[in-house]
Amino acid sequence: ALIDAELWDDRAEEAVRLCDEGLQHDPDEAELLYRKFRALRKLGREQDALEAARLASAASPEDRKLYRTVKRLEADEMKNKLAVWYRYEDFDQDLDAWHEAGVQVSRKFRWGTLIGRGTQAWRFGDSGQQFEVDAYPRLPGRMYMYLNVGASGSSLFPDYRYGAELYKNFSGGWEGSAGAFRLHFDSTTAKLYTGSVGKYWNNWWFSLRPTLSDREPDDSLSWRFSGRRYLGDREDYLGFSVGTGTRPEQDFLTGFENQLTSGRFQVELQKRIIGRWIVKGSAGMREQEFLTSGTRDSWFVRAGMEWWF
DSSP, X not given: OHHHHHXXXXXXXXXXXXXXXXXXXXXXXXXXXXXXXXXXXXXXXXXXXXXXXXXXXXXXXXXXXXXXXXXXHHHHTOOEEXXXXXXXXXXXXXXXXXXXXEEEEEEEXXXXXXXXXXXXXEETTEEEEEEEEEEEEEETTTEEEEEEEEEOSSXXXXXXXXXXXXXXXXXXXXXXXEEEEEEEOSSOEEEEEEEEEEEEETTEEEEEEEXXXXXXXXXXXXXXXXXXXXXXXXXXXXXXXXXXXXXXXXXXXXXXXXXXXXXXXEEEXXXXXXXXXXXXXXXXXXXXXXXXXXXXXXXXXXXXXXXXX
């Protein structure tokens, strides 16, 4: 009870000391080992926390929740991740369905995470590839950045693209960001200015993101509101997003001009299975309005899997 009180009062170092005192009398006490694991995680001592969790699981092998915790922590210690996905979109008009598949490899370094990604798309009876590199460097002052550069030799994607966004974590579970991106096509350049305001509340995360698009013949503005409900693990969540506006980024890639407004709704689910494996899926619909053809509705699904190693 005293250890719990120290944990509730965010006095993790004192909680570790009390755990060690109790473990001197009973080294295999699972409840003490579990509380030591919690205290060590609060202190950011991930390796020591993993060892305490392993000892707690060995002392209480029938505890499946503790077993899954150990597997999750072991997966978090992995530095590499391989991801694959497939996306399908069908339209209500006389337009062939769009297909997209991709593969992504990422690695964690001391300074942050580096990601390489390749995407293959099939649209308008044509196919093309895009290759991108992302980076998430950590910065002082509870800040980090998102950096992106990409290139393609296909008309289905920009010839090349690049951009950056700076994120800042504030007290009270708030987060803000601001960034800019450029997409270069054969005959024009699209400039995107974006940012976000996010809030963590209990097991929820909410985000509002506007995007200002600068491309001839005029500018346009779109909005997206997102939410996620975490299900006991940062890799397990159920989410949704709602978007509206004119010419969001994905619609720069379609080749259609004179677009008026666009609306989009999506739900998503991500779940960790067997420690290192993560499955994810999403589904949604969108409506686009054009001067020449009225509205065009579509629905889409996306499925993927990640493996940590």
